[in-house]
Amino acid sequence: MKAARDEEPGLSLLVHRSGEEPTLLHTGLASLEHGLPIGPDTAFNVGSVAKQITAHLILLAARDNLLRLDQRAADLLPRLKISDVTVADLVTHRSGIRDAESLLSLAGFRDLDHYTADDLRTLAYRQDQRAVPEGHFLYSNTNYLLLAEILETVHRTTLRDLARHRIFGPLGMHSTHFKADPRQVIPAAASAYQATHHGWQHTEVPVTLPGPGTLWTTVGDLDRWLTHLHQHWRHPHQLPWQEAVDYEPSDHEPYLYGPGLYADARPDRTAVFHYGHEQGFSAAAHVEASGLRMIVLSNNAGLSADRVTAAILRDLHQQPTLAPKEALVRAAALERTPGAAVRPQPTLDDWSQHTELGTFICDQAPGSLRLTRSADALHLWRRGTRDQLTPLRPGVYASNGYILTLASSTDQADRFTLDLDRAPGLTYIRQ
Structure with a gap:
């Protein structure tokens, strides 16, 4: 007989210590309608975890002399009115360009309204001055929409094809895809759900925004990416790619932000990571200077990947001899966050x-x-x-x-x- 939680959406988890085989745990269902369990091949929407892929492609373009990080973004994006924003400003969220999805919400868009990446870029191009002083951090998905447009401009191809050719293919990430169209089929994709008073409901909406999000992948493929990232971590006192892009204070003290990555630079816990929350999915991809990799993917809107990750890391750091499997089992047993109630509409x-x-x-x-x-x-x-x-x-x-x-x-x-x-x-x- 299955436990109640086996009938719910759940988690895909991976812990990989340096020099050891990865430990995986999968709980719950990828599809409630078909009773399909989450497994190692289940693909999730990982939201803003995609930013580190987009940032890495920008660094590769700079290395290949297709652009300069200190170059004015307006040189590559003629519609951009804020003329002193650089490519590096976009990468590190220091452009001061407001988040276009937030702006669009002011128009009263409903959950199932359709809008495109170009709709949001149009809102970005209406802005004629920074929303915060120059050099200040303002997390904005618009930055990465514009970076995706820059990449497509200098490479004369789509972000989806570029990422497959430059990163996913060479690293063996064959289950990883940027979804460029809401109708695109992703093999072995999970659905995301939210609990309501009347049962479970779907949370996906008909929007795809390659660059800041809309990356579908598995825990195994993300482990390959984090392994590649750690191989570029040349010195424990220098964060990945810090020689190209500085890490500066972010919106979450004491963390810094660099090339699509948050960083904890404190000597006893040096790590880089990013969390993602997208349409009921949540994701966390975390790698430490020691080589420890941690990946948590969720298709349950009430079960946040960043909260689960924090619990696993706390157990592993406080009990160094604890078996990774035990840490995963403990974290998977965390209580769910109650589903958000639907806000009543005015009559x-x-x-x-x-x-x-x-x-x-x-x-x-x-x-x-x-x-x-x-x-x-x-x-x-x-x-x-x-x-x-x-x-x-x-x-x-x-x-x-x-x-x-x-x-x-x-x-x-x-x-x-x-x-x-x-x-x-x-x-x-x-x-």
Whole structure:
């Protein structure tokens, strides 16, 4: 008889100590509909883990004199208006270019709306100044969308074919693919799911963004990649490819960020890694100076790969004699994070209870936003969806990953500033 968790989406895990054979563990189902278990050949969407592949291709292009890391990105992307951004700025998230998916969310896009990489690049090209001061870190998927466009420009081929020819083929990563079209079939692909009050539901949406994400791979193929990465780790006191791109402070203290990689540079725990969260999938790829490789892939939205990775690493570091298999079994038994409840949509009656304060537009973002007041609460509307704003202090409100700051009282609101985590400094003006 199967345990309850054997009937749920789950995990593919790998620990590989230097000089030893890798240890693998697979739990749960790749497909709930067909009852297919997760196994060593199951492919997952690894989200932002793809950034290290894209960054490596940029470094190879620089080595081959197809571009320079200190070159202005606008030389290669004529539509880019922020003229002082370099290729290296894009690689290290120091361009100040806002995250286009965050901008698109302001238009009220729903989960199953279709948009393309070029739709997002168009939003990037509307931006005419940095959202943060020069040299400051702002994590933005747009940087890697633009890097993918640069690679396709200088190589005159697609990122998918380039990666297969330069990295995946030579390293034997035959189960690894950049998905360039939502209709593309990925062999042995898992589906991703989220728990709801009524059972499980699919979480994938019809969007593919090669460069910052949309990389499908297996734990075995990622182990080949991390082995290759570690072979370029020439000195334990110098991070991989640090001679080409500096690692500088990131958005997560005490970590640094370099060529598509976060780094923990503390002497007793030197490692490089990246996490990915994409459409209900999550992934973690971690390699230490000692050669220890750790890979966790999840198709359960309530089971985060970075949390599982942290538990495994804690056990292995605190108990050096612990068998890797035991560490994996312990981590796989972690409690799931409860599935996020579906936010109720406002009804037609909601609107009748609100006082209109105005419709606002921003030249850096699509669509328009509306402000209303109901009783003592302020609300922001995006194409029929509504966020109730929580007051933090006079004139400053918060909701769902952003801060709204009014330039005047709510009775005379003529403009406000919206600061999203990855798209700060958006000024909205009353139409």
